[in-house]
Amino acid sequence: MDTGILILRLLVGLLVAAHGVQKVSSHFGGDGLDGGAAEFRADGFRGGVLTALAAGGGQISSGLLLAAGLLTPLAAAGTIGVMTVALTVKRHNGLWVQNDGYEYPLVLIVTAAALAATGPGAWSLDASLGLAPYPLRWAVPVLAVGVGSGLIARLVLHRGPAAEPASPTTESAVRR
Numbered sequence: 001m002d003t004g005i006l007i008l009r010l011l012v013g014l015l016v017a018a019h020g021v022q023k024v025s026s027h028f029g030g031d032g033l034d035g036g037a038a039e040f041r042a043d044g045f046r047g048g049v050l051t052a053l054a055a056g057g058g059q060i061s062s063g064l065l066l067a068a069g070l071l072t073p074l075a076a077a078g079t080i081g082v083m084t085v086a087l088t089v090k091r092h093n094g095l096w097v098q099n100d101g102y103e104y105p106l107v108l109i110v111t112a113a114a115l116a117a118t119g120p121g122a123w124s125l126d127a128s129l130g131l132a133p134y135p136l137r138w139a140v141p142v143l144a145v146g147v148g149s150g151l152i153a154r155l156v157l158h159r160g161p162a163a164e165p166a167s168p169t170t171e172s173a174v175r176r
Helices: 001-025 032-042 046-069 074-092 103-118 138-156 168-175
Strands: none
Touching: 001 032, 001 046, 001 074, 001 103, 032 046, 046 074, 074 103, 074 138, 103 138
């Protein structure tokens, strides 16, 4: 069981972290911070650069913590939070990823919640530091904090389609 949890933690954590790196740099095929900011503005978010830095930083930190199995409930809540924002952005496209739907964020949310429920396993920094196992009752608060923080971030940062028209610079950046 510990081997399976380790593989799952490494895969999901490193993918989440790499996805965050894409938002703030050109590594892993990212468009750099300007591209990340343009993506958030195109999706209707305020503060393009600040929003890209916050989302990218949240994904990098929660992904690396999850991969390492360090502070697993916090890492899971962070992952759930940023992926909840992504899910709400893609919700109108339906479930399936080939239609730019929310399938992938949903899988990451459920995986992070499952890791909060199972714990990080014996091959984790939490176990090495004596922090694990976490009680199963942590899973529900982790899910609630993650989803709640994602929804609050969406409410605070999303301006909606009619509230603030996109600038010509943003529109040309989105077309590229």
